[in-house]
Amino acid sequence: MMKYHTRKWIKPEDLNPNGTLFGGRLLEWIDEEAALYAIIQLENPKTVTKFMSEIDFRSSAREGDIIEIGIDILKFGTASLTLTCQVRNKMTHEVIIAIDKIVMVSLDENGKAIPHGKTQKEFAKDRL
Incomplete structure (x- = not known):
């Protein structure tokens, strides 16, 4: 089941010339959210975006x-x-954007992919 983590309030600086949310801003937020999620899961701050499937x-x-x-x-x-x-509208739950796959990769200090040893979702509270 999809868990919704971050909320954003659409402000004037987030709009395109049509007066709607600029897609590039939304993709920036998604990329950051995916990176933070992966870094926390893999416990490696050197985790990067490798791939995004088509964006709907x-x-x-x-x-x-x-x-x-x-x-x-x-x-x-x-x-x-x-x-x-x-990504959905918080109040109406209407879907704004869907991305089927985002692949994040764990890197070593030289920028090479390294095994992370994780096999299942973990919650930070359970590590403390």
């Missing part, structure tokens, strides 16, 4: 809307973590 813009958001970014794990690879993402 389903609806838009306007100034003043509150959106939320949902991320879930599809699978653990040897050095990678494959995520899925959905």
